[in-house]
Amino acid sequence: MPHTSEVMLHVNGTPHRLTLDNRTTVLDALREHLRLTGPKKGCDHGQCGACTVLLDGRRANSCLSLAVAHSGARITTVEGLPRGTDGLHPLQQAFLDRDGFQCGYCTPGQICSALGVIAEAAGGHPSHVTAADGPPPGEPVPLTADEIRERMSGNICRCAAYPHIVEAIEDVAGAAVTS
């Protein structure tokens, strides 16, 4: 049997057919083969979150996802976020407005993860800090600062921009609830 595979990845709306070594992760396929360097290689072991992308609509560590196992998947990286009239996604604008980064290395992962957090909370997924007498199963969970901190714990920022990251996500999550 071959140690390479034909892999189809639908990245930011564009289909790509690649022949990849089976060991290739989604992260390496994106960065090394498709030249999408938004997703970052931080720890390469699923501990830092810098590689976070949306994989079939859900946030995932692309460094622990084998490309061959995700052939056929729809992938969204920070490069493919829907943009407003000013050319930025609301989360990107909020990170600028709130000064939600210093070196910026973790930021694409933070933003993709935040997008996942907002969708998960809207879809009624609870978290470790969701109160037992909170919204009933299936109902949206309000994204308080505590909820955001808990749900974003898989994204490390070694510049420690955490307070501003939480504010940026609160801005967008709050707007999503009120709109």
Add this chain to the structure above:
Amino acid sequence: MRSFTYERATDPAQAVALLGHHPSARFLGGGTNLVDLMKLGVETPGHLVDIARLPLDRVEESADGGLLIGATVRNSDLAADPAVRTRFPVLSQALLAGASGQLRNSATTGGNLLQRTRCPYFQDITKPCNKRRPGSGCPAREGAHRDLAVLGHSESCVATHPSDMAVALAALGADVLLLGPDGERTVPLTGFHRLPGDAPEKDTVLLPGELVTGVRLPASAAGLPSAYRKARDRASYAFALASAAVVLDVRDGVVRDVRLAFGGLAHKPWRATTAEAALRGGPATAAAFGHAVETELAAARPLRDNGFKVPMARNLAVRLLTELADPDASALDHTDPRRGDR
């Protein structure tokens, strides 16, 4: 990483057959642990049978009021499942206390059960480890073992099982459903993981070629008050130093039924049968809970640097039992300065 060939299975029987064709094959689920271990060189499969898309992705209520959880149900979906949240809350709480949002979106039920220890010597292939290389020795016994076992360990291994989910399943009295070359069988979760003894390379009683197809929750635990609590070095995204899962049935101040399991203390989820027997039929008081849990933990044999886990586990369990027995009383107790268990 060692080079490997890859196949995607479409049904459980085919997956088992495909695995049997390759001596060094592994099943691939969400990959959150296996791919990591392959990068570290701890796991070196020559072939992967991808089972992540098997039709085992449903949570179904069984006729008797129990729950059947497919092996490929993702941890995040299981934690959010309405039936789990309302009737088996300890399971949802345990899942949400583990890993990160990203990892829970990928990790599967079967893979969570089969994840390997995070003992630093197991994960470092330049070091001896009886679990990774039988007979090579256990540096953890004299080395960095602050996070490792205090119960049920052996001369050859002091590793802990890292799962939070499995601790809740132990308390719930779950069964693990298996499919192998010789057909199906069912193993109680409490008998699925092993103590290390002199064969720490075996984490579980899984036979060669067997696939975890699901987990069954019994109706007997459905709807009872239950909860999970975990102590760790930071508030989120860290493995347990100690954790406790409790299912408690109290009527008129008397313990009708209780199931207690500890995480972070042993090579497997530690079902506290001694404490349970001491409590059943007796008063549901903090004093009785304390005495019963201390009787259970009298079996602890802490290593040089992890003795703190014993009182930590005791306090977690006693507080959780007390809160479940009388939720109104514990609601007044949030200013207790000893409350160090969040």
